[in-house]
Amino acid sequence: VYNKCCNTLRDCIKNVPGFCSFVLDKDCSVEEFLEYFRLSEMPHSLYHCTAKFLGGPKSGTVRRLEYHQSTEVQEACGKSFKITMTGMIVTSAVVAARIKLSSEELLMIYDKPEENTDGRLKDKLCYPKGSTAHLTIATAEGVLPKHSNTEILAIADMERNNADGKVSHRLKSGVVNLWDKYYCSVNFETPVEINTLFSGF
Secondary structure, rough: OHHHHHHHHHHHHHOOHHHHHHOOOOOOOHHHHHHHOOOOOOOOOOOOOOOOOOOOOOOOOHHHHHHHHOHHHHHHOOOOEEEEEEEEEEEEOEEEEEEEEEOOHHHOOOOOOOOOOOOOOHHHOOOOOOOOOEEEEEEOOOOOOHHHHHHHHHHHHHHOOOOOOOEEEEOOOOOEEEEOOOOEEEEEEEEEEEEOOOOOO
């Protein structure tokens, strides 16, 4: 995962004119770009794709216990699933891999309120289940990993509305789309299948 994402970033920086200026608002080298996201070395922590954030007993998370005690979740714990990395998003705040949940079982245990009409999103938009599935690869200094959800939904809005001003480039790694300032998405030429383990964290 790390190598695929870093190689894709290198491809974008070297072959998409003005890529660094578009994303970070400044010219920089490959090394400086990777250092901005602290990607110069492989991180020690494991990547994870959050199925649902439960929080503690007093977190107020909607359907917290109902989710935790559901038959689907209980039976899925400890099982291995294949997920597919279909692309990336790169913004001034995060680098994240986009994930496709390719089985009905995975979609049943995936429960993210930010995809639903819960009043927290502008215009109370509703997104197809699994739209925010991702692996946070890196964040800018001071940015929390959960910010990836917001950035992915912002790009999903632009994709759905076919936002004006999009500029696309076809590279060896895939198709790079430059959306609004600071927002970029990459659709991989060859998706990557990943083995995962479903567990509590």
